[in-house]
Amino acid sequence: MADDAGGYADYTFVAEFYDDTPPYAARKDIDFHVEAARESGGPVLEIGCGTGRVLIPTAAAGVEITGLDLSDHMLAICRKRLEQETADVRDRVTLVKGDMRRFDLGREFALVTTPFRPFQHLETVDDQMSCLQTIRRHLKPGGRLILDLFNPSLKFLTDDGASNESGDEPEFTLPDGRRIVRKQRVAKRNYFTQVQECELIYYVTHPDGRKERLVHAFPMRYLFRFEAEHLLERCGFEVESLYANYDKAAFGSKDPGELVFLARKV
Numbered sequence: 001m002a003d004d005a006g007g008y009a010d011y012t013f014v015a016e017f018y019d020d021t022p023p024y025a026a027r028k029d030i031d032f033h034v035e036a037a038r039e040s041g042g043p044v045l046e047i048g049c050g051t052g053r054v055l056i057p058t059a060a061a062g063v064e065i066t067g068l069d070l071s072d073h074m075l076a077i078c079r080k081r082l083e084q085e086t087a088d089v090r091d092r093v094t095l096v097k098g099d100m101r102r103f104d105l106g107r108e109f110a111l112v113t114t115p116f117r118p119f120q121h122l123e124t125v126d127d128q129m130s131c132l133q134t135i136r137r138h139l140k141p142g143g144r145l146i147l148d149l150f151n152p153s154l155k156f157l158t159d160d161g162a163s164n165e166s167g168d169e170p171e172f173t174l175p176d177g178r179r180i181v182r183k184q185r186v187a188k189r190n191y192f193t194q195v196q197e198c199e200l201i202y203y204v205t206h207p208d209g210r211k212e213r214l215v216h217a218f219p220m221r222y223l224f225r226f227e228a229e230h231l232l233e234r235c236g237f238e239v240e241s242l243y244a245n246y247d248k249a250a251f252g253s254k255d256p257g258e259l260v261f262l263a264r265k266v
Ligand SMILES: C[S@@+](CC[C@H](N)C(=O)[O-])C[C@H]1O[C@@H](n2cnc3c(N)ncnc32)[C@H](O)[C@@H]1O
Pocket: 008, 009, 010, 011, 047, 048, 049, 050, 051, 052, 053, 054, 068, 069, 070, 071, 074, 098, 099, 100, 101, 114, 115, 116, 117, 118, 121
């Protein structure tokens, strides 16, 4: 099983940059997930909880939440962030190292969430089904899943220029003074497996002027709307809603928008 040594969850050096990276820090999905968690009454299971970007606000809103992630580095940052929280918030959180494709927590949840697309790290239908079936086993009768995906834009998928480094994200500074500018590119595309080899390239300038180029390379599999719908139904879910963004705009009202499913265990 791949973990921080490479593969699916190779967030090794990214973990310490993650919370300061502008598009992650500004991502507008937290209220959506916190509201869903509150409405469910809990407990909630977050798949691929990372540094706790969504998990900590959920616990702070009074909901019991378990976070599962394969990356020791991401979980370590999450634990460090939790140390700054009150004992009440900390008591509502359980963190588990595990693989979303197969885990057994020995309990059921009212809601399972997958904020910011961890499911798209899975490259095969077997892995996707194994993950969804495992999630289903962890849901109470009638419990819900939020499957958070991006909606693939045909324009982007066929853009030859995507293999060049690009991006206009602002520079950001880490607490230790390192300055970072991030670029991105798609190194390889496979239209048959729907897997893109993505690269996020971090140009780091250290306080002493030394420069470094660090590459976070990972596969992402895109899913189309009806494919995801069929997959969910095959794995024992009924799709209740499909949103194009975290304000719950209807799918199709934004181009390309997101692909956010609310599905119920049947
Ligand atoms: C883009 S981050 C999202 C983190 C967090 N949910 C958020 O919204 O900020 C994806 C997370 O999925 C985790 N991940 C990737 N593959 C995984 C797997 N097979 N099992 C569990 N977690 C995995 C990574 O370690 C990473 O923390």
